[in-house]
Amino acid sequence: MAENNDYRTVIREDEDGTRHIALVRRDPETEQLTDDQIITHLQEWRAKREQPDRERWPIPEPFGDWLKATKPGPIEPCPHCGSWSLRLAPVPDAPGEARVVCTMSECQASPFYRD
Incomplete structure (x- = not known):
């Protein structure tokens, strides 16, 4: 001590x-x-x-079905974590709006990031 x-x-x-x-x-x-x-x-x-406040989304259940329902994002790695997991996904609280998101829960830029 x-x-x-x-x-x-x-x-x-x-x-x-x-x-x-x-x-x-x-x-x-x-x-x-x-x-x-x-x-x-x-x-x-x-x-x-300090990181800026990032948008957080609830993890869709079942996640596999949600992935199938989304479209592939740009054919490039995530600029934040380097994974190839970008998807074009509908924004939960904005009907008709879609956004490119990283689906890796370990990526701090992902709306599914686990603190």
Whole structure:
């Protein structure tokens, strides 16, 4: 188990009252940074990692029948995951509208992605 001296608690409160708290491991790099620098670096890192809200669809039952009822998508791999599973599928809440979707549940761009 780590000792309390192994970590540094960083706290910053913005003018709007938002409080940021981070726990960072003490090392030569983090010891040279101010609390504001650490919080700013964490916010930048988080902004880069955040994914836009993606549309999610319920998985059709049975999925095999749904696949047969859809049309093949473009003859190219999914730009997000590289699989060859693109289909032209009807949008569940928009009758008459169809969209190219990746059917891989592991693909974060797929409307069937499992979090």
